[in-house]
Amino acid sequence: MFYACVRAVVALALRLFYRLKVNAPAEQPSGPVLFVGNHPNGLIDPALVFILTRRQVTFLAKAPLFKLPVIGWLLKGLDALPVYRKQDDPAQMGRNEGTLDAAKGALVKGRAITIFPEGKSHSEPGLAELKTGAARIALNAAREGAPVRIVPVGLTYAQKNVFRSEVLIDQGAPIDVTAFLPKDAEPTSEQESVRALTERVAEGLRAVTLNLEQWEDLPVVQVAEQLYAFRQGSQLDPERLRLWARGVRLFRAQEPDRYERLRLHLAAFRNRMALVQATRPEDLSVEYRPGNVAPFVVKTLLTLVFGLPLFAVGLVLFGLPYPVPRMAAKSAELDVQATVKFLTALVVSLVWWWGLTAVATVWGGAVWGLATFVLVPPLALFTLYFAERWGVIRHDLEMFFTLGSRQRLKARLLAEGERLATEVERLADEYRPKLEPPGPAPVAR
Numbered sequence: 001m002f003y004a005c006v007r008a009v010v011a012l013a014l015r016l017f018y019r020l021k022v023n024a025p026a027e028q029p030s031g032p033v034l035f036v037g038n039h040p041n042g043l044i045d046p047a048l049v050f051i052l053t054r055r056q057v058t059f060l061a062k063a064p065l066f067k068l069p070v071i072g073w074l075l076k077g078l079d080a081l082p083v084y085r086k087q088d089d090p091a092q093m094g095r096n097e098g099t100l101d102a103a104k105g106a107l108v109k110g111r112a113i114t115i116f117p118e119g120k121s122h123s124e125p126g127l128a129e130l131k132t133g134a135a136r137i138a139l140n141a142a143r144e145g146a147p148v149r150i151v152p153v154g155l156t157y158a159q160k161n162v163f164r165s166e167v168l169i170d171q172g173a174p175i176d177v178t179a180f181l182p183k184d185a186e187p188t189s190e191q192e193s194v195r196a197l198t199e200r201v202a203e204g205l206r207a208v209t210l211n212l213e214q215w216e217d218l219p220v221v222q223v224a225e226q227l228y229a230f231r232q233g234s235q236l237d238p239e240r241l242r243l244w245a246r247g248v249r250l251f252r253a254q255e256p257d258r259y260e261r262l263r264l265h266l267a268a269f270r271n272r273m274a275l276v277q278a279t280r281p282e283d284l285s286v287e288y289r290p291g292n293v294a295p296f297v298v299k300t301l302l303t304l305v306f307g308l309p310l311f312a313v314g315l316v317l318f319g320l321p322y323p324v325p326r327m328a329a330k331s332a333e334l335d336v337q338a339t340v341k342f343l344t345a346l347v348v349s350l351v352w353w354w355g356l357t358a359v360a361t362v363w364g365g366a367v368w369g370l371a372t373f374v375l376v377p378p379l380a381l382f383t384l385y386f387a388e389r390w391g392v393i394r395h396d397l398e399m400f401f402t403l404g405s406r407q408r409l410k411a412r413l414l415a416e417g418e419r420l421a422t423e424v425e426r427l428a429d430e431y432r433p434k435l436e437p438p439g440p441a442p443v444a445r
Contacts, residue, residue: 002077003056011050013346016381019164020051023239024171028053032107032146033174034138036201037153038127038209039116041160042339043071048155049114052169058106060099060115060133064088070347083133085119100137107141107148117201121336125212127205135180135197139190142177149174150201154208156238161329161337163384168238170208175200210245216263217248223266224248224424230281231421247431262423269420272413281417307386314383317356317376321348353377 014020035057039045046059059075063082066072081099084092103113115137118128134150142148152172159165180197182189205211212218221244228244229236252259273281325348329340353376361369 003079006074006078007050007054009346010047013342014044014047014051017163017342017345019166020048020169021166021238022051022169022171024052024169028055029112029149029151029174032110032141032148033112034107034134034148034150034177035112035114035153036117036134036150036205037114038155038205038211039118039121040123040155041157042121042336044160044338044342045116045121045155046114047342048167048169049153052153052171053112055112057112057114058103060103060113062088063092070343096133100133100140103137104140104144107137108144108146110146113137117198125210125214125218127202127209127211130198130202130205132194132198134201135194138177139181139193139197142181148177150177150197150204151175152201152204152208154205154242156210156242157338158238161341163341166236166238168242170239170242172204172208175204208242210242212245213249213252217245217252219270220263220266221245221248223270224427226281227266227417227421227424228428230417231425243435246435247428250434251427251431262427265420269413269416272416281421310379310382311386311390314379314386318352318380318383321352324348349380353380 033055035049035052037045037049043065046061049057049059059078059080060083061075061080063084066075066080066082081102082095083099084095086093103115106113115134117130117134119131119133120128122128138148138150151174154168154170154172156168156170157165158167160167175197177197180193180200182193210221212221221241224244225236225241228240248259325341325344328344329337332340353373356376357369357373360372
C-alpha cells in the first residue's frame, strides 16, 4: 500500500515537473528483472522507474541517503537496499555482502530490482566506467536457477534542472544473464563472466543514452537536430537527438576534418541566431505580413485579457513559495539540482495547499475550505502554465520587433540556415545506414 501511494504521488509529480516520453515494449518484462540505468540526475533517475513499470521495484541506493530525514524514511518504506561506497565510509564496505545477498534473494523470488551501475550521479557527457555489482548480483541469482534478465534503461534529459523540460525514458533490449554463466567453478572463469556481462550491460546502456564523448559535441548535436527538424517540418525529438550523438561520434572518427569544418559552421550559425534573438531556425522563416500579424495580435491580447487576472491571483497565492525550490537548489551541484528542486517543490506544494485550505476554513467556514482545497491545485498548475507561456509570448514579441526591423540580416541567416540544413540532411542520409539499430524497435507509449 505504501509503495503504491508513493509511486502514484511521485509519478504524478514527475509528469508535472517534466514532459515525459517513454519508449518501451507494450508488454512489461516479467519474472526476475534487473533494471540498470545511466545516472545523470540524482534521485530523479530512480523515480523515473515509477513511470517505466507498474511492478514493485527494489531500489539500491547509496547508504548516506538513508540518514536523510525525509528521503531516508521514504527509502526504508520502499524496502530499498543500502550500498556502502568507499568514498562515503571505507569501514562500512564489508556490509555490501549483505546487500548483494538481499538483492540476489529478491531476484530468486522473481522480483524486480533497479541499480545504477555507474555508482554515482554525475553530469559528464558520457557513461562513467561501470561497477561490477549489477553483474555479480545477476549472475549469483542465475546460478540458483533464476531466469534473470537485465534491462538497460536510458534517461535523456533535454535540460535536467529546468521545469517542464523534456525527458526520454528508453528501454533497451533485455539481456539474458544465463548466457554469461561460467562453465566451471574456477575463479578466473567467474571473473571473466562478470567482466563480460558488465561490458554487455555497458553496450546496452550506450545504445539507449546520449553518451557524448566530449562537451564540444553537444552544440553540434543540438543545432544539427534543430536544422534537421526545420528541414523536415517536425518537432525536436530526444530520441533522434540520441541518434545524432551516435552519428557525431562516428562522423568525427571517420572524417575528422569534415567534422571540424561543420562544427565551426554550426557554432557560428548558432551565435548569429543569438544576436538577433532567434532561438530556433524556424524563427528566421517567419514573415510578418498584415494577414498573419493581425491573428497574432488578437491571440496575444486575448491571452493577456483572460489569463492575466487568473495569473495575478496565482501570483498572490503562490508568490511566496514559488521561488523556494529554485533557491534551495541554487547551491547544489548540477547533477542533484533537479532532485533538490523536485523534492522541495513537492513538500512545499503540499504544505502550502493544506495551509491555504486551513486558513480558508477558519476564515470562511467549511464551504470556503472545500472550495480552496478543490481549486488550489488547478490554479497552481495554470499559474505555472501561464508563467511558461508568458516566456513564449515575450519571445514572440521580441522576435517580432527584432526580426521585423532586420529583414536583410534575417534573409541572410535564413539562407545560411537552409544551406546548413541541406548539408545536415545529406549527412543524415549518408550515415543513417551505418547506425545499425541496437535491437528490436520499441513501441512508444
